[in-house]
Amino acid sequence: MPLIYVLADMEEAGTKIDKDRLAELSKELGRELETLQTRIYAIAGETFNINSPRQLGKILFENLGLKPGKKTKTGYSTGMDVLEDLARTHELPREILNYRTFYKLKTTYVDALPKLINETTGRIHTSFNQTVTATGMLSSSEPNMQNIPIRGEWGTRIREVFIADKKCVLISADYSQVELRVLAHMSNDRGLIDAFKKDIDIHTRTASELFNIPAEEITPDMRRMAKTVNFGIIYGISPFGLSEALNIPPKEAGIIIEQYFEKHKGVKDYIDNTLSAARNNGFVTTLLGRKRPVPEINSSNPNIRQQTERMAINTPIQGTAADLIKIAMINIWNGLKKQRLKTRMILQVHDELLFEVPENEIEDAKKLIKCGMENAIKLSVPLKVDIGAGKNWAEAH
Numbered sequence: 001m002p003l004i005y006v007l008a009d010m011e012e013a014g015t016k017i018d019k020d021r022l023a024e025l026s027k028e029l030g031r032e033l034e035t036l037q038t039r040i041y042a043i044a045g046e047t048f049n050i051n052s053p054r055q056l057g058k059i060l061f062e063n064l065g066l067k068p069g070k071k072t073k074t075g076y077s078t079g080m081d082v083l084e085d086l087a088r089t090h091e092l093p094r095e096i097l098n099y100r101t102f103y104k105l106k107t108t109y110v111d112a113l114p115k116l117i118n119e120t121t122g123r124i125h126t127s128f129n130q131t132v133t134a135t136g137m138l139s140s141s142e143p144n145m146q147n148i149p150i151r152g153e154w155g156t157r158i159r160e161v162f163i164a165d166k167k168c169v170l171i172s173a174d175y176s177q178v179e180l181r182v183l184a185h186m187s188n189d190r191g192l193i194d195a196f197k198k199d200i201d202i203h204t205r206t207a208s209e210l211f212n213i214p215a216e217e218i219t220p221d222m223r224r225m226a227k228t229v230n231f232g233i234i235y236g237i238s239p240f241g242l243s244e245a246l247n248i249p250p251k252e253a254g255i256i257i258e259q260y261f262e263k264h265k266g267v268k269d270y271i272d273n274t275l276s277a278a279r280n281n282g283f284v285t286t287l288l289g290r291k292r293p294v295p296e297i298n299s300s301n302p303n304i305r306q307q308t309e310r311m312a313i314n315t316p317i318q319g320t321a322a323d324l325i326k327i328a329m330i331n332i333w334n335g336l337k338k339q340r341l342k343t344r345m346i347l348q349v350h351d352e353l354l355f356e357v358p359e360n361e362i363e364d365a366k367k368l369i370k371c372g373m374e375n376a377i378k379l380s381v382p383l384k385v386d387i388g389a390g391k392n393w394a395e396a397h
Contacts, residue, residue: 003326006333006345007128007138013344013356014123018163018392019114025157029106036099043092050099053078059092066090102154109148109158116143128348135315136290137322138348146349150397159394168356169389171343172396173369175325175351176384177202179234182320185379186287189266196381203227209263210256229260233267234317236310271313278312286319287377324376324383325351332372341365354393362389 041047044063048055057076061068066086068076080100086093116124126140133139140146149155164170180202184192195205200215207218207226218226228245237245239254246253261268275297278284283293292315296308329348336343343365347354353373357365366387373385390396 014125162393170396187266187270236313328376
């Protein structure tokens with residue numbers, strides 16, 4: 001309930017957008033799509049509607065003779081997973097994936113955002129929803145700010161469009177690996193707690209354990225694998241799921257998961273205890289007592305049961321991280337009022353908070369934000385926040 005006031009204030013504040021920059025991006029994406037379209041037609045040997053699954057299916061599976069995946073009522077499936085699979089052996093599906101990425105960027109963000117600018121304020125005012133996601137995470141709509149791309153060159157360029165008002169900067173404050181820190185606390189796993197207390201890079205440490213070599217010899221690829229394992233564990237990943245994510249045989253993935261649990265007995269116990277409690281109670285709870293019913297946990301259908309088990313493992317972690325950032329938001333909002341600062345919280349995206357800050361308040365605001373986020377709740381490991389400032393969101397992030 002206290003968060004309602006914070007969200008109302010954020011919705012009212014809105015975010016400033018650089019319309020001219022968006023228009024430039026739209027033209028650039030248009031040219032990029034034309035180039036991709038020409039290349040796709042050349043590879044396919046004919047023109048067709050790239051956005052039509054039926055026509056694309058015909059080109060891929062009948063004309064080119066590629067091996068189809070699952071079939072739907074309307075024909076062959078051309079979903080992302082199918083195309084990603086096919087992209088390993090043929091360049092056309094690879095180019096189709098590129099086309100879809102750029103098409104989505106252009107239609108969902110670059111061309112849609114200017115239409116959502118409020119004529120009176122000249123800003124975009126998203127709606128924050130508290131009671132939509134089952135884990136308790138905030139979601140947002142019109143536009144959905146949670147889906148703004150982050151990674152890659154285009155993610156950066158779209159974030160550059162979100163700008164600070166005159167004589168202001170944007171401050172971005174981002175929790176570092178908050179879900180893994182919550183897992184360390186909830187599982188009381190000595191290895192994880194030790195790593196976070198000593199501020200050791202958790203993915204490098206996991207890679208060192210899995211490959212049995214010193215941390216300084218870990219390559220970026222090994223660290224990336226370990227990162228997939230670390231986050232996969234939170235989501236109750238199966239050997240099959242991990243094998244898909246890492247592109248390795250399921251047997252090898254199974255061994256990696258076993259190795260992880262051998263080194264992290266606390267995590268294994270947390271998972272076993274959480275599942276056992278969920279089966280007995282029919283619900284799981286976050287650290288602060290938010291309940292989520294999991295009635296399908298005892299389903300006789302193995303697919304439904306396994307899906308619910310993954311949900312039961314993940315919800316207390318993801319839900320606690322969601323509760324934690326909400327407490328931080330309330331504390332910071334109250335702190336800004338108390339100190340009579342003009343700084344305004346304008347966005348929340350997953351583990352990140354974005355503020356519009358007058359230039360003369362930068363240092364005070366940074367101190368208040370960092371303190372509010374790092375002390376939201378007391379865990380057995382420190383909460384860490386990365387904070388940055390800039391004239392636009394990309395610079396601040």
